[in-house]
Amino acid sequence: MPVTRSEALELRSAADVVSVRQVVRTWAVEAGFSLVDQTKMVTAASEIARNTIDYGGGGNATLELITDGSRRGLRVAFEDKGPGIPDIQQAMTDHYTTGNGLGLGLGGAKRLVNEFHITSRVGEGTRVVITRWK
Amino acid sequence: MDHIPILKLRDFLLVTIQVDMHDRLAMQLQDDLTARISETGARGVLMDISSLDIVDSFIGRMIANIAAMARVLDAETVVVGMQPAVAITLVELGLTLPGVRTALNVDKGMALLESATREIGDSPAADAGHTE
Numbered sequence: 001m002p003v004t005r006s007e008a009l010e011l012r013s014a015a016d017v018v019s020v021r022q023v024v025r026t027w028a029v030e031a032g033f034s035l036v037d038q039t040k041m042v043t044a045a046s047e048i049a050r051n052t053i054d055y056g057g058g059g060n061a062t063l064e065l066i067t068d069g070s071r072r073g074l075r076v077a078f079e080d081k082g083p084g085i086p087d088i089q090q091a092m093t094d095h096y097t098t099g100n101g102l103g104l105g106l107g108g109a110k111r112l113v114n115e116f117h118i119t120s121r122v123g124e125g126t127r128v129v130i131t132r133w134k
Numbered sequence: 135m136d137h138i139p140i141l142k143l144r145d146f147l148l149v150t151i152q153v154d155m156h157d158r159l160a161m162q163l164q165d166d167l168t169a170r171i172s173e174t175g176a177r178g179v180l181m182d183i184s185s186l187d188i189v190d191s192f193i194g195r196m197i198a199n200i201a202a203m204a205r206v207l208d209a210e211t212v213v214v215g216m217q218p219a220v221a222i223t224l225v226e227l228g229l230t231l232p233g234v235r236t237a238l239n240v241d242k243g244m245a246l247l248e249s250a251t252r253e254i255g256d257s258p259a260a261d262a263g264h265t266e
């Protein structure tokens with residue numbers, strides 16, 4: 001799948017979650033997303049970015065503008081070198097949380113995008129990739 | 135530390151969120167609002183979120199918390215001006231803000247607050263027999 005553009009952002013603090021939201025918004029506009037689609041992608045990115053910081057101890061986000069034939073899409077990969085998730089299925093369940101959030105982050109983000117991939121190794125880290133097509 | 139301004143108008147507190155809030159700013163607003171309700175004896179809180187172009191689970195939880203805390207402090211909360219795209223996303227995310235009153239705009243929100251607080255203020259007898 002051809003990547004037309006990419007950019008990496010650091011995720012260290014709560015302020016970085018705001019930066020990710022703003023950059024994802026700009027890119028979603030450039031990809032020609034409707035307002036609702038922009039909002040869904042930005043919200044999903046905000047949820048995962050916060051997880052990367054709160055549970056993964058920080059990491060980075062890589063944005064990619066991609067094309068598949070005539071389709072255009074936006075893909076964002078979030079990576080941390082944190083403790084990892086022992087039971088992904090449980091973590092994806094709505095209202096399950098090990099922190100003090102609502103437990104809607106992963107499951108909710110998955111519902112807001114077209115493609116959602118999560119890989120995690122205990123002791124090594126977690127990688128979440130979300131994609132939304134125009 | 136940044137703060138979101140809170141205005142007092144008669145018995146009500148007005149908050150307009152005009153910046154993309156980071157999590158600490160949202161927590162600060164929660165603390166500031168509860169303190170102001172208790173200081174001023176305000177009967178209602180009107181929160182205008184028309185400038186917010188996203189509400190994620192953290193901000194949604196902050197809004198629900200403010201409404202719950204205000205209720206315990208004898209004040210009603212009305213959230214006004216949610217953008218349609220935000221409403222669609224919020225419900226899909228799984229957040230329906232139970233217990234939070236909403237209105238389409240500030241005018242309707244003020245009317246709702248006035249009638250909600252008048253009901254409680256004017257009819258203590260009727261109140262005793264009903265729960266919300």
